[in-house]
Amino acid sequence: MKKVLIVGAGPVGLLAGCYLYKYNIAFDIIDKNSESNTYSKALSVSPATIKAFHGLNISDKLVNKGRKVHSIQIYYKDRKFLNINNKYLPSCYRYHISIPQPETEKILEEFISNSGVYVKRGHKLISWTKENGKYKVSISDGNNNQYTSCYEYIIGADGASSTVRDLAGIGFDGHDYNMHFIMADVLFESSINLPGTSYYIDDDGFLIFLPMPDNMVRVVIKKDGPLPSPRPTPDIDEINYYLSKYCKKSGNAYKLIWSSSANFYNRIAEHNSKDNVFIAGDAFHLFSPIGGQGMNTGIQDAINLSWKLALYIKGKVRRALLDTYSTQRFTAVGEVLQSTDHDTMLIAGIVPKECIDPIYYPEFCNRNHYQSELPLKYSGFLASQKNTTTDLVGRHVPYFEFFSNQHDFNNSYDALSTGKVIIYSKRNDCPPLDRIKNKSDFIFCSLDESDCLSIEHIQFNSENYVVVNPDGYIDFSGKEDDLIEYLSAFYFME
Incomplete structure (x- = not known):
């Protein structure tokens, strides 16, 4: 049986492994970090991503461990102007799930472990050569000992500084915005009734308030200028200062769990495949954090690639089907890249003020856009994988139930x-x-x-x-x- 190497054991690499296991494809998965991630990092799981977990029959585990987010409130200068409500989404999951990334990874890793495959942590990709249709891959283990294994296919889900992308000679185009953000996971007293998921915007910047289970909250704050070096790690006093400025009703957090900072990115790789090497997730694209599209778009990369690769390895489909991974995901990712760029420039006040006011103070004529299109966009259901005039081709299948009782499935x-x-x-x-x-x-x-x-x-x-x-x-x-x-x-x- 031909074998796949997955590089990177974040949610994207793990989900690719889950679907390869579902189709009984042999694979290894390595990660350069010696331990699994313990901080929340990506935490907003979209309805489209929950659907991908449904395909593995593990969506209930995700839903039960996280916090349901039925709507998102957006405030401009302390005035609520928008409620993005998910109740009309064409899905049985009419909510996002707010869940720390380690919990998401744990669910996926438990699924993979059923196959007898375990993540090789502390194993770092060094190089490869291609011989007789196989990649002879050099890997360093946790003790800095190098060993060699052979694989027919490689999936790079190894993040923004992807070794797979670099070794494949794939460029990474785009730009960074002249701003960065600080972020922290903080705890509030259990007696406090916290606001829901919300954005607070004024002329100076913005704060994003993202509650998780157990009164833990991710706070994201925009700062001017490029990311300083060394990378800032805000303390509890700095986070509480911005909370008092933007989100007075939350009160102060009492404990800092984790903090970091990062640039606002807008990048996409020149290609997402080269021969039998594929890249997905942050190795393929980097978005601004506005809208929480990064991990969720990477999950769609992984599921699109893995089922096609599985059937191709089994000799059941033509190479043309596998090649659609490139065309389809570039189409969808291009839409998301353009959308997040627009939203980032808008929320950060980069566009002229006369362009902002008609959006932040919506009139009757554009309320339908806010009530219907925005929930679809942020749920992951709007981006199409095909440039077509047919409404639904290239888009997610809507959720519907069967009533004729003639099928082996109910919906x-x-x-x-x-x-x-x-x-x-x-x-x-x-x-x-x-x-x-x-x-x-x-x-x-x-x-x-x-x-x-x-x-x-x-x-x-x-x-x-x-x-x-x-x-x-x-x-x-x-x-x-x-x-x-x-x-x-x-x-x-x-």
């Missing part, structure tokens, strides 16, 4: 747990599916009139077929002849 999310490609139609048969050599990787789901809500959600007529990939994205919608052409491009036909 569109449970269908993803099968790991199969799902083809939906109002028709009773799918002749193109009979021509596919590996039919076991597909499920045809015929919808009858009792599934009218399903039909409404997918938005297709009586002659159409809709293809939903295991990553939860709609990849095709069209008639039978078009479906044959689509399947022939990616799958082996008889």
